[in-house]
Amino acid sequence: MLPELSKLIEVQELDKVIQEITEELERLPEELKTEAAALEDLQAQQAAHLQEMENLKGRRRDTETETADMEDGIKKSRARLMEIKSNIEYKAMIKEIAFKEDQRDKQETRILEIMEQMEAQKRALADTEGQIQERQAALAQRSAAVAEAVKQLKQRLAGLEQQRKKQRKGVPAQLLKRYEFIRQRRNGTAIAPVNEGVCFGCHMNILPQQFIDLQKGVEILQCPHCQRILYWQEEEAAEEGDAPQVQT
Ligand SMILES: [Zn+2]
Known part of the structure; x- marks a missing residue:
């Protein structure tokens, strides 16, 4: 065989391996990007849960204040009841108190509902937090592995490029x-x-x-x-x- 041909075969073998390594070097960081994006999605979910939790806390505070005000109103109506002389007025006041108590009970039910929603958010937060920690640990491990692989591939690539340079010299x-x-x-x-x-x-x-x-x-x-x-x-x-x- 012509010597330049056997050198060219060598060059081609080297070119193929170099090509593979180059593609791998491009692919590896992309893989990390996908994993980092998945982690960011989870962090966004967590932020949404935290925001919802804050909203619920606010609603609970407001509802509790309203309920306390209602309770005050009921107490005042009851106190006034003692001073009422007319039968008609008395009956009207009793009706008013019953109405206010009913409103207060509904408000208390609302507070319980809000507390249930808070519990659900708390569970969701704990679940997301666990997933985030798992992903973070996996990503850290993967990043280290990718960094090591990239380092080794680059070293190999440098060696192969040297070899290719040498082989190419023998080809017109x-x-x-x-x-x-x-x-x-x-x-x-x-x-x-x-x-x-x-x-x-x-x-x-x-x-x-x-x-x-x-x-x-x-x-x-x-x-x-x-x-x-x-x-x-x-x-x-x-x-x-x-x-x-x-x-x-
Ligand atoms: Zn052919």
């Missing part, structure tokens, strides 16, 4: 240019093996004469169907399952 500039051009249009695979006359890039037969020329290994050939740069893979190597997985 024109060929590299062609390689890059095809790579961008063929999903990262610009150089493909040919086995028994079939291009592994597109799984189609190349021309018989091309195959003969390829086996001679004196010139650089491209697949007539997918334009990938070709190299000859001898039969034994392919049978042993060494054929690289190539995607079209």
Whole structure:
């Protein structure tokens, strides 16, 4: 095989791994963003529960004040009852007191309802708080793991980029240019093996004469169907399952 071709195969292998690592480096922080957004949703829920709790406290205070005022009114009416002489007035006052007591009882029922709602909010708050703490702990753990993974991936990437630089030096500039051009249009695979006359890039037969020329290994050939740069893979190597997985 032409030495620049074997170097180019190396370059392609490195490019593929570099591509994978680059994508992973982009994906990892996105994953954290999604988890942080879920936590923010919970915190917003908690804020809403707290606000509702404050509203209920206010309503309870107001209702209790109103009830106390009603109680005062009832006491005053009862005191006046003693001074009333006329039977008609007395009956009217009794009726008024009954009405006021009924109003007060309704108000007390309202207070109980508010207290029940407060209990429900308290439970919801405790539940949300628990979820927030769980999420915060999970996020902290995940952030640390992501930071460590990013650090290691970056180190690996730096090493691979060094290797790629070294390998690229052995490939003529024109060929590299062609390689890059095809790579961008063929999903990262610009150089493909040919086995028994079939291009592994597109799984189609190349021309018989091309195959003969390829086996001679004196010139650089491209697949007539997918334009990938070709190299000859001898039969034994392919049978042993060494054929690289190539995607079209
Ligand atoms: Zn092809």
